[in-house]
Amino acid sequence: MNSLLHRKSFGRRGEVGAMTMAVLFLFYLALIGVAILSGHFIFYGKGYDSRQVEAELLAMKVRSCIQEQTVIDKLFFEKLHERCALEKGVVEKFYNLRVCKNSAECISETQPLIGLGSKFQACRFDAATENESYPRCAFVRFKQGNDWFEIITISSQESRRNLG
Amino acid sequence: MKKRGEAGGQIYETVTYLILLVIFFVGMLYFVLQQQSGAGIWEQYYAKELVKIIDFSKPGDALILDVQRGSEIAKKNGVLSFSTMFVFDNAAHEVCVKLNTGGKRTCHNYFNDADVAEVQLQLAGGKNAEGMDVNVLSFKIVDRQRRDLGGERV
Numbered sequence: 319m320n321s322l323l324h325r326k327s328f329g330r331r332g333e334v335g336a337m338t339m340a341v342l343f344l345f346y347l348a349l350i351g352v353a354i355l356s357g358h359f360i361f362y363g364k365g366y367d368s369r370q371v372e373a374e375l376l377a378m379k380v381r382s383c384i385q386e387q388t389v390i391d392k393l394f395f396e397k398l399h400e401r402c403a404l405e406k407g408v409v410e411k412f413y414n415l416r417v418c419k420n421s422a423e424c425i426s427e428t429q430p431l432i433g434l435g436s437k438f439q440a441c442r443f444d445a446a447t448e449n450e451s452y453p454r455c456a457f458v459r460f461k462q463g464n465d466w467f468e469i470i471t472i473s474s475q476e477s478r479r480n481l482g
Numbered sequence: 483m484k485k486r487g488e489a490g491g492q493i494y495e496t497v498t499y500l501i502l503l504v505i506f507f508v509g510m511l512y513f514v515l516q517q518q519s520g521a522g523i524w525e526q527y528y529a530k531e532l533v534k535i536i537d538f539s540k541p542g543d544a545l546i547l548d549v550q551r552g553s554e555i556a557k558k559n560g561v562l563s564f565s566t567m568f569v570f571d572n573a574a575h576e577v578c579v580k581l582n583t584g585g586k587r588t589c590h591n592y593f594n595d596a597d598v599a600e601v602q603l604q605l606a607g608g609k610n611a612e613g614m615d616v617n618v619l620s621f622k623i624v625d626r627q628r629r630d631l632g633g634e635r636v
Contacts (some may be wrong), residue, residue: 480586
């Protein structure tokens with residue numbers, strides 16, 4: 319009887335040890351996996367970032383559009399997307415756009431001609447250019463007639479992986 | 483009896499560990515080899531470069547882009563039909579690039595309210611700076627067409 323009990327308790331100790339080894343084994347696998355993935359992401363980096371160029375392109379396009387107009391009024395800015403051949407859905411989803419007229423500082427202007435989005439304060443930060451998490455801003459300032467226009471654009475579009 | 487039982491248990495455990503190990507390393511190897519060709523980063527590159535070109539263009543512009551590197555990667559990854567590499571969706575204003583045989587492709591949107599038409603991938607259709615034949619992607623920018631499902635504008 320005692321030897322039977324002894325054998326049973328010995329079996330339980332063996333099982334606990336085996337379970338511990340299994341957990342340790344899985345832990346080591348996870349550690350190796352994390353090391354390989356980390357190395358991959360460090361080497362290949364975060365991808366190809368074209369947000370700065372996209373913001374500049376949008377600013378340039380809006381500027382050209384304004385410069386081609388003979389009459390620049392409230393109606394023009396209400397229908398800016400149609401007048402400047404901009405796809406409204408894409409601009410509203412991925413870009414921020416602010417246009418000011420004769421303003422000392424467009425970023426903090428309370429009554430811009432057009433204001434899409436609200437991330438413009440981040441454009442003031444010098445350190446933002448070093449941090450990939452911050453949006454990428456483009457500034458354009460030009461004179462049209464007797465008025466000074468300032469355009470600020472921000473691109474926050476990241477490419478997506480879609481099925482297909 | 484005791485030793486045979488123990489041996490059987492040990493073999494069972496060892497085989498289980500080995501199977502787990504093999505599955506893990508095959509998975510890691512597959513992942514690393516997939517990334518080695520850099521298909522993901524090149525898909526992003528081409529999608530974003532095409533979007534930049536489209537956003538910069540106006541209706542009437544005809545564009546030609548050297549896609550030799552992309553087509554080499556696609557061929558290496560087993561893509562059989564080059565016609566599926568670059569897809570332009572005018573309704574969604576989207577460009578999608580696929581350089582592998584996996585289920586996903588990399589897509590990016592353009593803000594230019596124009597359509598992309600006459601898309602063609604021409605093998606050895608152009609020459610690079612060294613005078614060597616390269617594969618090129620050509621397309622035209624045209625005015626936005628009205629959509630049959632009630633498009634916004636003509």
